[in-house]
Amino acid sequence: MIVNLLNNNHSYSIQKIKNINEWVNKKLFSITITKDENFVFKAGQFTRIGFNIENDSKDKNILWRAYSMVSSPDEDELEFYYVIVPNGQFSKILSKLEIGQEVFVRKQSFGFLTIDQFQGNNDNLWLMATGTGISAYISIIKDKKTWSHFRKIILVHSVRKVEELTYQTIINKIKTEQYDIGNTLTYVPIITKENTQYLHDRLPIITRNGILEKTAKETLDCKCSSVMLCGNPEMLSDMREILIERGFTTKTSDNVKNLVMENYW
Ligand SMILES: Cc1cc2nc3c(=O)[nH]c(=O)nc-3n(C[C@H](O)[C@H](O)[C@H](O)COP(=O)(O)OP(=O)(O)OC[C@H]3O[C@@H](n4cnc5c(N)ncnc54)[C@H](O)[C@@H]3O)c2cc1C
Known part of the structure; x- marks a missing residue:
């Protein structure tokens, strides 16, 4: 009471x-x-x-x-x-x-890292996070609404050490469930502080040199992709610059907004 x-x-x-x-x-x-x-x-x-x-x-x-x-x-x-x-x-x-x-x-929820921010009919959704930025994306890939808008999702998670690649069981489960109904979840881990079988360089570097697209087997094309960035402000700022050069936009005015971001500090 x-x-x-x-x-x-x-x-x-x-x-x-x-x-x-x-x-x-x-x-x-x-x-x-x-x-x-x-x-x-x-x-x-x-x-x-x-x-x-x-x-x-x-x-x-x-x-x-x-x-x-x-x-x-x-x-x-x-x-x-x-x-x-x-x-x-x-x-x-x-x-x-x-x-x-x-x-x-x-009692209130906040933020614009949501799929209803995107305009246009884009097939692919790129979810790029550093560290705990993956929190928001687990919610997004769990949500059935996401999969009714996007057929292909590429989840990129950059962490320092392999042990920080968390939520693997959930990611694998969703991958299998979505594959069974004709959708694709591609998971791209990046480990920056240990030498492993995974990608090693920072996200902006592997985006610029094409390694990210080669690994994901998808093109990061502004005509058919929407992108979310979440986590470390430095990564967000570097990625924003690269994506804007490639034709992505955060602006709603021209009805093609395909880039949204959430800084964690
Ligand atoms: C919109 C939004 C959503 C957030 N969601 C999460 C979340 O889901 N999980 C989460 O752990 N944090 C999240 N944060 C960060 C969180 O609010 C706190 O700032 C953080 O947990 C640290 O709080 P603190 O008081 O201990 O240190 P603070 O005094 O708030 O931060 C001290 C320093 O720690 C570093 N830092 C802060 N947060 C992080 C982080 N997440 N990862 C790495 N370094 C960090 C920064 O250098 C920061 O200047 C979010 C922040 C924002 C603005």
Whole structure:
């Protein structure tokens, strides 16, 4: 009852942590939490989650940060995937979470990393992420609406180490399911700080030299592709420049918008 009253009167709801998954020791985690029945979002959007920093329920003591939803809009729970940033104020709290703990979740969802931003009839969707930027894309590839717009999706995930290539089971499952109905999910991992069988150079480099397209077996052509960029601002800025040179546009004015981006810091 008290929880319901609080949920009604604030711009946030109070949820509970149901599960915590440690993907990489003390570095990469995901949490699954309960979801307010009125909380709606589009795949690719984010919300703000908060924790009480002084162990009472006064608004001023809640610390908030933006996190992309990993879960798809029709799932009953919310999932968030996060990195523990050394010396980060919020990261310090995230590194000590426990099952059953309360999480504050803004009632509103935000962001334009969504497929309804694209105009025109493009066949291919390129999803390019560094690190935890993959969060938004897991939601997008899980969502059936995405696959009714795009037949081919190329998911490019750049991380430092192989162990950071998370969500492989889900990616493989969706790949098989979509293949069975005539769609294609191509997964292109990039490992920048270890020598592995995967691509090694930064995303802007392998885009410029054509290795990315060769590996994906698809052309990055502005006439038939839409692109999303998510994660590290430096990657976004470099990729934006390359894509704009290739004819992609972030502008809605000429009705051909085919590039959207989300900076994580
Ligand atoms: C729209 C949006 C969506 C976001 N979604 C996610 C998400 O799904 N998962 C997630 O882990 N973070 C996400 N973030 C970042 C998140 O909000 C926090 O900034 C981050 O978790 C660190 O918080 P902090 O207080 O510990 O450190 P902060 O003081 O906020 O950040 C300190 C520094 O850490 C680095 N940093 C911040 N976030 C990241 C990151 N994700 N990966 C690598 N380095 C980082 C930057 O150099 C930053 O300057 C998102 C940010 C935005 C704006």
